[in-house]
Amino acid sequence: MVYVVEMDVNIPESWNEEKVADYITREKACSQEHQQSGKWVYLWRVAGKYSNISVLDVEGPDELHRIVSSLPLFPYMTIKVTSICKHPNALKETMI
Amino acid sequence: MVYVVEMDVNIPESWNEEKVADYITREKACSQEHQQSGKWVYLWRVAGKYSNISVLDVEGPDELHRIVSSLPLFPYMTIKVTSICKHPNALKETMI
Amino acid sequence: MVYVVEMDVNIPESWNEEKVADYITREKACSQEHQQSGKWVYLWRVAGKYSNISVLDVEGPDELHRIVSSLPLFPYMTIKVTSICKHPNALKETMI
Amino acid sequence: MVYVVEMDVNIPESWNEEKVADYITREKACSQEHQQSGKWVYLWRVAGKYSNISVLDVEGPDELHRIVSSLPLFPYMTIKVTSICKHPNALKETMI
Amino acid sequence: MVYVVEMDVNIPESWNEEKVADYITREKACSQEHQQSGKWVYLWRVAGKYSNISVLDVEGPDELHRIVSSLPLFPYMTIKVTSICKHPNALKETMI
Amino acid sequence: MVYVVEMDVNIPESWNEEKVADYITREKACSQEHQQSGKWVYLWRVAGKYSNISVLDVEGPDELHRIVSSLPLFPYMTIKVTSICKHPNALKETMI
Amino acid sequence: MVYVVEMDVNIPESWNEEKVADYITREKACSQEHQQSGKWVYLWRVAGKYSNISVLDVEGPDELHRIVSSLPLFPYMTIKVTSICKHPNALKETMI
Amino acid sequence: MVYVVEMDVNIPESWNEEKVADYITREKACSQEHQQSGKWVYLWRVAGKYSNISVLDVEGPDELHRIVSSLPLFPYMTIKVTSICKHPNALKETMI
Amino acid sequence: MVYVVEMDVNIPESWNEEKVADYITREKACSQEHQQSGKWVYLWRVAGKYSNISVLDVEGPDELHRIVSSLPLFPYMTIKVTSICKHPNALKETMI
Amino acid sequence: MVYVVEMDVNIPESWNEEKVADYITREKACSQEHQQSGKWVYLWRVAGKYSNISVLDVEGPDELHRIVSSLPLFPYMTIKVTSICKHPNALKETMI
Numbered sequence: 025m026v027y028v029v030e031m032d033v034n035i036p037e038s039w040n041e042e043k044v045a046d047y048i049t050r051e052k053a054c055s056q057e058h059q060q061s062g063k064w065v066y067l068w069r070v071a072g073k074y075s076n077i078s079v080l081d082v083e084g085p086d087e088l089h090r091i092v093s094s095l096p097l098f099p100y101m102t103i104k105v106t107s108i109c110k111h112p113n114a115l116k117e118t119m120i
Numbered sequence: 121m122v123y124v125v126e127m128d129v130n131i132p133e134s135w136n137e138e139k140v141a142d143y144i145t146r147e148k149a150c151s152q153e154h155q156q157s158g159k160w161v162y163l164w165r166v167a168g169k170y171s172n173i174s175v176l177d178v179e180g181p182d183e184l185h186r187i188v189s190s191l192p193l194f195p196y197m198t199i200k201v202t203s204i205c206k207h208p209n210a211l212k213e214t215m216i
Numbered sequence: 217m218v219y220v221v222e223m224d225v226n227i228p229e230s231w232n233e234e235k236v237a238d239y240i241t242r243e244k245a246c247s248q249e250h251q252q253s254g255k256w257v258y259l260w261r262v263a264g265k266y267s268n269i270s271v272l273d274v275e276g277p278d279e280l281h282r283i284v285s286s287l288p289l290f291p292y293m294t295i296k297v298t299s300i301c302k303h304p305n306a307l308k309e310t311m312i
Numbered sequence: 313m314v315y316v317v318e319m320d321v322n323i324p325e326s327w328n329e330e331k332v333a334d335y336i337t338r339e340k341a342c343s344q345e346h347q348q349s350g351k352w353v354y355l356w357r358v359a360g361k362y363s364n365i366s367v368l369d370v371e372g373p374d375e376l377h378r379i380v381s382s383l384p385l386f387p388y389m390t391i392k393v394t395s396i397c398k399h400p401n402a403l404k405e406t407m408i
Numbered sequence: 409m410v411y412v413v414e415m416d417v418n419i420p421e422s423w424n425e426e427k428v429a430d431y432i433t434r435e436k437a438c439s440q441e442h443q444q445s446g447k448w449v450y451l452w453r454v455a456g457k458y459s460n461i462s463v464l465d466v467e468g469p470d471e472l473h474r475i476v477s478s479l480p481l482f483p484y485m486t487i488k489v490t491s492i493c494k495h496p497n498a499l500k501e502t503m504i
Numbered sequence: 505m506v507y508v509v510e511m512d513v514n515i516p517e518s519w520n521e522e523k524v525a526d527y528i529t530r531e532k533a534c535s536q537e538h539q540q541s542g543k544w545v546y547l548w549r550v551a552g553k554y555s556n557i558s559v560l561d562v563e564g565p566d567e568l569h570r571i572v573s574s575l576p577l578f579p580y581m582t583i584k585v586t587s588i589c590k591h592p593n594a595l596k597e598t599m600i
Numbered sequence: 601m602v603y604v605v606e607m608d609v610n611i612p613e614s615w616n617e618e619k620v621a622d623y624i625t626r627e628k629a630c631s632q633e634h635q636q637s638g639k640w641v642y643l644w645r646v647a648g649k650y651s652n653i654s655v656l657d658v659e660g661p662d663e664l665h666r667i668v669s670s671l672p673l674f675p676y677m678t679i680k681v682t683s684i685c686k687h688p689n690a691l692k693e694t695m696i
Numbered sequence: 697m698v699y700v701v702e703m704d705v706n707i708p709e710s711w712n713e714e715k716v717a718d719y720i721t722r723e724k725a726c727s728q729e730h731q732q733s734g735k736w737v738y739l740w741r742v743a744g745k746y747s748n749i750s751v752l753d754v755e756g757p758d759e760l761h762r763i764v765s766s767l768p769l770f771p772y773m774t775i776k777v778t779s780i781c782k783h784p785n786a787l788k789e790t791m792i
Numbered sequence: 793m794v795y796v797v798e799m800d801v802n803i804p805e806s807w808n809e810e811k812v813a814d815y816i817t818r819e820k821a822c823s824q825e826h827q828q829s830g831k832w833v834y835l836w837r838v839a840g841k842y843s844n845i846s847v848l849d850v851e852g853p854d855e856l857h858r859i860v861s862s863l864p865l866f867p868y869m870t871i872k873v874t875s876i877c878k879h880p881n882a883l884k885e886t887m888i
Numbered sequence: 889m890v891y892v893v894e895m896d897v898n899i900p901e902s903w904n905e906e907k908v909a910d911y912i913t914r915e916k917a918c919s920q921e922h923q924q925s926g927k928w929v930y931l932w933r934v935a936g937k938y939s940n941i942s943v944l945d946v947e948g949p950d951e952l953h954r955i956v957s958s959l960p961l962f963p964y965m966t967i968k969v970t971s972i973c974k975h976p977n978a979l980k981e982t983m984i
Contacts (some may be wrong), residue, residue, distance in 0.1 A: 036325035037900035071949035133228035229420035263469035324517035516805035613708035647757035804901035853935035
């Protein structure tokens with residue numbers, strides 16, 4: 025089943041550049057691991073903002089939570105989760 | 121270039137069932153025409169709401185507006201438009 | 217999988233008492249049919265408001281949408297959908 | 313009487329990992345004590361967010377406040393409280 | 409137990425003066441009946457707005473809902489309900 | 505004249521337990537002094553939140569501000585002030 | 601005592617031009633009567649919007665409500681009321 | 697002096713197609729008259745929405761209001777007005 | 793031309809009492825200088841809040857910005873600016 | 889293609905004056921470099937606020953993001969991005 029997830033990142037102001045860089049490196053590794061597994065289908069940058077819109081195809085809400093909360097920046101993000109399903113007007117047979 | 125568009129439909133309370141049915145039929149035809157052209161890539165239903173999240177791959181903002189405003193229900197929707205671009209952590213080379 | 221759904225009802229001001237009564241009767245029948253099937257687990261009134269908080273245990277987002285959108289008052293409700301999962305601190309083995 | 317309570321956790325950015333871990337351990341112990349007493353009926357994770365939706369069956373608002381404010385993370389949560397009652401369309405005789 | 413309830417009235421624009429006057433008369437009678445029973449303790453006008461702040465002392469959420477939803481204007485009000493309890497710094501032994 | 509004031513407390517995350525305890529002690533003393541003077545008529549806890557709803561009967565807005573801003577936690581609260589007056593449907597002759 | 605009041609006018613869409621003109625004429629007469637009495641000190645148009653910001657110097661909240669609710673368009677306005685008092689940095693001895 | 701004005705159009709649901717067309721024709725004529733005078737410098741469509749962002753270069757707030765309120769759809773728009781001035785980092789000597 | 797400006801002050805939690813006192817002293821001096829020049833016409837305290845509503849009569853938006861941004865607490869305030877003009881129903885010939 | 893971007897700056901409270909000055913200097917250099925390239929067409933100050941409204945004429949969303957995220961204060965700004973296109977009522981042939 026598929027979720028659209030919007031994540032806004034708020035880097036704590038007290039972090040120094042080294043700590044920020046470390047988090048960004050680990051964030052990248054973590055998100056790419058989930059992309060390689062095929063679970064994290066799309067990862068898009070919102071143009072002009074420190075935000076992303078993502079599409080995840082997972083077993084269910086437990087797996088969704090496991091993936092999103094594994095991100096190192098998870099505690100520093102404002103997150104909006106939308107559960108989506110097939111639209112009656114959609115031509116595609118599949119969601120993705 | 122790619123946009124994520126969220127549309128919430130608000131059917132006017134004064135419409136009778138016939139008028140609603142007519143709009144829904146024309147809405148379907150219109151959205152499917154744009155899906156067939158390849159411009160309207162994804163059309164997802166938000167589970168439990170009279171809303172959709174769509175992904176459109178268009179020439180630019182003029183074409184996006186032409187497509188969205190061609191929908192019969194366009195004047196009766198609350199619409200949120202997000203312009204997206206490539207994320208530095210994305211593995212896919214393309215947006216879609 | 218389980219969803220928490222909050223529904224705020226907005227009866228159109230143009231409806232006469234007969235039409236309102238008819239909708240309320242059909243709404244009751246519809247919601248009770250889904251309760252009897254075991255899908256609509258809890259239906260709670262928000263004290264002091266024309267709103268309810270519901271808990272639905274469904275196959276997935278498609279079934280959730282089928283149930284909620286089958287309600288006669290669906291087009292006249294403001295709806296908030298929350299997808300929930302097991303909490304690491306929960307003692308219960310099951311969600312419900 | 314029954315309340316639905318939604319809690320969003322905001323871990324202070326200045327806390328080190330040890331302090332965070334200590335709070336999380338004590339939070340778990342505290343919430344489980346209230347679950348064992350039968351007062352905290354459901355504790356659900358909001359999928360993809362550092363939030364929970366809980367259902368508490370308490371004597372009244374004083375007991376509700378005693379339980380929620382006993383949580384170590386209480387000062388660092390944004391909390392929404394909804395007082396619920398029996399819905400006229402509900403088939404179940406009891407609230408829970 | 410005590411609730412603070414804020415009600416904002418939105419008279420439907422289609423009502424003629426006679427219908428408005430009829431509703432206002434019945435609203436007054438209904439609210440005064442609940443005041444006389446001692447359940448509706450305070451009924452205050454928000455200065456400069458078509459709103460009131462009320463304090464109700466009721467058996468529980470079911471009775472609160474019965475009272476508020478008995479108001480003729482109930483379907484045309486935006487309502488905020490707050491469940492309150494004893495404050496540790498309060499000198500008064502009782503809530504009211 | 506009477507005001508309804510809602511105060512949400514946000515304890516700064518950098519304060520240690522000693523400092524928090526000191527503020528809470530002084531807050532209590534300050535609020536009780538104003539209650540004893542008869543100006544601060546009601547001080548209610550919002551169930552489940554670090555907030556209160558208060559009713560103050562004061563000479564005017566200057567006195568209201570003097571009282572509320574004398575609270576040690578005043579700079580760390582989000583405050584909503586509502587000026588209230590007699591409601592035409594109220595049975596009580598007085599506001600309190 | 602002095603209030604700052606912001607009023608946003610929402611003319612009902614069903615009114616014909618004659619009815620709108622009638623209301624606007626009576627609104628003008630009513631607001632000017634209160635200006636002449638010296639109670640309605642300032643009446644400013646918000647540039648580019650169908651809104652005004654007003655400053656009223658009244659006996660108290662009851663008189664404020666009497667004046668604002670006497671406006672013919674009162675039921676069709678969204679109103680924000682702010683009770684103001686002397687600022688410690690103000691040079692003027694009086695409020696107005 | 698220069699203002700940025702954002703206008704969201706809400707066509708009343710009760711208008712028939714003829715009335716809508718008439719308003720749109722007059723709206724166009726009116727906005728073009730102000731563009732020709734040089735006061736309405738930019739008129740941009742928000743892509744995908746029934747909204748525009750405009751830049752007006754006027755004598756002052758009175759003229760701004762005269763122009764915006766002369767639009768036939770003025771009573772049916774939600775309008776946001778921002779007064780802007782020279783930015784210290786701007787290279788251009790003039791605002792436009 | 794005249795602006796209504798609402799300023800909410802958010803003192804940083806990390807400031808010690810000395811630093812706060814220093815800022816408040818300089819804030820007072822700065823605001824009084826602008827009051828003496830006749831530009832800052834009214835400075836009102838919002839009763840019960842760490843906020844003010846001010847009325848400034850300036851040459852234009854550049855001067856408004858120069859005055860407001862000269863306040864020492866400018867970076868720590870949430871500010872709402874409203875450009876106002878003559879109201880057709882106002883009896884006063886002048887704005888102030 | 890053209891974007892309207894609104895940026896609200898939130899200087900971290902922990903920064904000392906030297907650090908603030910350094911950021912402001914680099915911010916100026918960076919924004920002027922993009923203005924000189926012709927990409928950043930307008931940079932306007934919102935009168936009375938620590939905000940700007942900017943108009944950028946770029947290749948697409950990727951370039952927009954590259955420019956905005958190159959600003960040293962990018963992580964400390966709240967940013968609103970609006971994608972705009974030609975308005976049917978606009979007289980100008982070009983967007984800028």
